[in-house]
Amino acid sequence: MNVMMLMEMASGAMGERVGVQCDDDCWTYEDLFQGAGRLAAQVRESGAEHVAILDESSPAVPLALFGAAWAGKPFVPLNYRLTGPELDALIERITPAVLVTDAARAKELEGRAGLDVINRDDFLGTARSDATLPAPDWSMEPEDIAILLFTSGTTGAPKAAVLRHKHMVSYILGSVEFMGASEEDAALVSVPPYHVAGMAAILSSVYAGRRIVQLARFAPDHWIEVAERTGVTNAFVVPTMLQRIVAEIDDKARKPPSALRSLAYGGGKMPLPVIDRAMQIFPPSVDFTNAYGLTETSSTIAVLGPDDHRVAAFNDDPDVKRRLGSAGKPLPGVEVEIRDENGKAVPLGESGEIWVRGEQVSGEYLGRGSLLVEGGWFPTNDGGSLDAEGYLFVSGRIDDVIVRGGENLSPGEIEDVLHEHAAVGDCAVVGIPDEEWGEGVAAAIVLKRQVEASELQDWVKQHLRSSRVPQLIEFWDELPYNETGKLLRRKVREALGSAS
Amino acid sequence: MELKAGSRLKSGVCDTQVMVIAAPVDDLDLTCGGAALVDVAGDAPGGAIDADHKNGTQIGKRYVNEDATLELLCTKPGEGSLALGGAPLTLKEAKALPSSD
Numbered sequence: 001m002n003v004m005m006l007m008e009m010a011s012g013a014m015g016e017r018v019g020v021q022c023d024d025d026c027w028t029y030e031d032l033f034q035g036a037g038r039l040a041a042q043v044r045e046s047g048a049e050h051v052a053i054l055d056e057s058s059p060a061v062p063l064a065l066f067g068a069a070w071a072g073k074p075f076v077p078l079n080y081r082l083t084g085p086e087l088d089a090l091i092e093r094i095t096p097a098v099l100v101t102d103a104a105r106a107k108e109l110e111g112r113a114g115l116d117v118i119n120r121d122d123f124l125g126t127a128r129s130d131a132t133l134p135a136p137d138w139s140m141e142p143e144d145i146a147i148l149l150f151t152s153g154t155t156g157a158p159k160a161a162v163l164r165h166k167h168m169v170s171y172i173l174g175s176v177e178f179m180g181a182s183e184e185d186a187a188l189v190s191v192p193p194y195h196v197a198g199m200a201a202i203l204s205s206v207y208a209g210r211r212i213v214q215l216a217r218f219a220p221d222h223w224i225e226v227a228e229r230t231g232v233t234n235a236f237v238v239p240t241m242l243q244r245i246v247a248e249i250d251d252k253a254r255k256p257p258s259a260l261r262s263l264a265y266g267g268g269k270m271p272l273p274v275i276d277r278a279m280q281i282f283p284p285s286v287d288f289t290n291a292y293g294l295t296e297t298s299s300t301i302a303v304l305g306p307d308d309h310r311v312a313a314f315n316d317d318p319d320v321k322r323r324l325g326s327a328g329k330p331l332p333g334v335e336v337e338i339r340d341e342n343g344k345a346v347p348l349g350e351s352g353e354i355w356v357r358g359e360q361v362s363g364e365y366l367g368r369g370s371l372l373v374e375g376g377w378f379p380t381n382d383g384g385s386l387d388a389e390g391y392l393f394v395s396g397r398i399d400d401v402i403v404r405g406g407e408n409l410s411p412g413e414i415e416d417v418l419h420e421h422a423a424v425g426d427c428a429v430v431g432i433p434d435e436e437w438g439e440g441v442a443a444a445i446v447l448k449r450q451v452e453a454s455e456l457q458d459w460v461k462q463h464l465r466s467s468r469v470p471q472l473i474e475f476w477d478e479l480p481y482n483e484t485g486k487l488l489r490r491k492v493r494e495a496l497g498s499a500s
Numbered sequence: 501m502e503l504k505a506g507s508r509l510k511s512g513v514c515d516t517q518v519m520v521i522a523a524p525v526d527d528l529d530l531t532c533g534g535a536a537l538v539d540v541a542g543d544a545p546g547g548a549i550d551a552d553h554k555n556g557t558q559i560g561k562r563y564v565n566e567d568a569t570l571e572l573l574c575t576k577p578g579e580g581s582l583a584l585g586g587a588p589l590t591l592k593e594a595k596a597l598p599s600s601d
Binding site: 001002008009012013140142165166173176179187197203204205207208210234236262264266287289291300303305306331332 | 505506507508519521559560561562573575576594595596597598599600601
C-alpha cells in the first residue's frame with residue numbers, strides 16, 4: 001500500500017480537475033502526479049532518508065508528501081514556528097534529508113551537514129519542469145513509513161509519531177468515497193501541514209476529488225474572504241478558529257461564506273456556547289461535523305455528524321441536548337472501549353480511559369516502538385465515557401485530571417459549566433498543590449464583562465458538587481494556546497500553582 | 501496465486517487494476533473477465549473477455565467474496581468483472597460518512 005496510489009487514481013480518473021489552489025496558483029491532479037514523480041527522482045538522487053518541509057501551506061506540501069511516498073522516504077512536516085535549538089534538535093533526528101523551505105530560511109540553513117536545502121520556488125519549478133517522469137515504481141509495502149509527525153512537545157521533548165502507509169490508506173479507504181465530491185466542491189485547509197488534520201485533509205480531498213484551497217496563515221477575516229472568493233464548500237477548523245470566525249461574523253456583521261455547505265471541527269474541545277452560536281449564525285443548510293481523533297490514530301476516529309448536531313441543538317431532552325458536546329460515534333473501522341486504570345472495561349456510562357482499535361491506529365513513536373497492547377488496542381490517554389446510544393464523550397487528557405482528596409475531577413466538566421456563564425469568554429481549569437486535599441481546583445478566566453470571583457464559584461456550586469468549585473480564580477487577558485489551538489495547560493498550572 | 505495486502509494486480513484481458521486490501525493465505529483462483537489476474541508489472545496475455553464475466557469494474561469500489569475474507573480495491577476500471585473460483589465478487593457497500601477533514 002502507498003498513499004501515492006490514491007494520487008495515481010485521482011490523476012487517472014480526473015486528471016484535469018484542479019486538486020490544489022493557493023491564491024491563484026492552481027495544480028490539477030495530473031500536475032500533482034507528475035510533479036510528485038519528478039521530485040521523487042530528485043529525492044532518490046540526493047540520497048536523503050527523509051523529505052522534510054519547513055513552510056506554511058503551499059502546493060509544495062502535497063507535492064512533497066506524494067513525492068516522498070513515490071521515492072519511498074518518510075515525509076516530515078516540521079513546525080515553522082520553531083526556532084534555533086528546538087528546530088536543530090529535530091533536524092538532527094532526520095538527516096540525511098531533503099528540506100523544502102522559503103527563501104529566507106533556505107539561506108539560513110544552507111550548508112548544514114546532512115541537509116539538502118531546497119528553496120520552495122525551485123522545488124515547485126522542478127515539479128512543473130519537463131524532466132522525464134520515472135516509472136511508477138513506488139513500494140507497495142504496507143509497513144513503510146508515510147509520515148513522521150513530531151508532537152508539539154507540550155509535555156516534554158517532541159516525540160515522532162509514526163504513520164505508516166497502511167494506516168493512512170486504511171483511514172482514507174474507510175472514510176472517503178473515491179470521487180465522492182463534485183467538480184465544484186472545494187475544501188479550505190487552514191490547519192498547518194505539521195498537524196495531522198493538515199495531512200488528512202490533503203489525502204481525503206485528493207481521494208474525494210475535492211479541490212484544496214490553502215490558507216497559509218489563519219485570520220478570521222481572511223478565512224471568510226478567501227472562502228467567499230474561491231467558492232469554498234467544505235472547511236475544517238480547530239475550536240479557537242471557529243470561536244474567532246463566530247466573533248468576526250457577530251462583531252463586524254460579516255456574512256458567512258455563501259457556498260459553504262459543510263463545516264467540520266476538531267483538534268480540541270469545543271465550548272458549547274461557540275458551536276451553539278455558530279449553528280445560529282450559519283444558514284441551517286450548513287452541515288456541522290465534530291471530528292475526534294489523535295495524531296497516533298491517523299486523524300479522525302469518531303464523528304458527530306450533521307443530523308446529530310441538528311437533533312441535539314434543537315432538543316429539550318437534556319440527554320439528547322448533551323450530545324452536542326460529544327464526539328459522536330466511532331468510524332465503521334474503529335472500535336472504542338472505556339477502561340479503568342487496570343485496563344478492564346468499565347460498565348456503560350462510567351468514565352475511564354478511551355481505548356481504540358482499528359487498522360488506521362498506529363500508536364507508535366519512532367525509537368519507542370508500538371504502544372499497542374494485546375489485541376491491537378491503543379490507550380489514548382484521553383478520558384471519556386460512552387452513553388447508552390454509543391455516543392462518545394471526551395473529557396480531556398488523563399494527565400490533566402485533578403485528584404482532590406482521592407476524588408478524580410475532570411477539568412473539562414468544570415470548564416463546560418464556567419463557559420455557560422454569560423460573563424465568561426474563555427476559561428482553563430487546572431489542579432494546584434493543596435496541603436489539605438493534595439490537589440485543589442483553580443481556574444484562569446477571560447471575562448466578557450465584569451463579575452466577582454464569588455459569583456462564578458456560586459455558579460459552579462449550583463451546577464456541580466462543591467468539590468468542583470475552584471478555590472482560586474484569576475482573571476486573565478487571554479489564555480495561552482499554541483498556534484494549532486491547543487491549550488497550554490502546563491503554563492496555566494505553573495502560573496496558578498505559584499499564585500496559590 | 502498467493503496474495504499479500506498491498507499487492508497490485510491487473511487483468512489479463514481488460515484494463516482493470518486492483519490492489520489487495522485483505523486476502524486469505526490460500527492459493528487463490530482469482531480472475532477478471534474470465535482470465536487470471538497477473539502481477540501489475542507482468543505481461544498481460546490478452547484475449548477475449550468471457551461473456552459471463554463482463555459486468556465491468558468501477559474505480560474506487562471495493563470488491564469482496566462471500567465471507568469477506570478477500571477484499572480488493574479497484575484502482576483502474578475495466579470491462580471485465582472479478583471472480584474468485586468462478587464466483588463473482590460483489591461490491592462492498594460503503595457507509596456514507598460526513599466529510600470530517
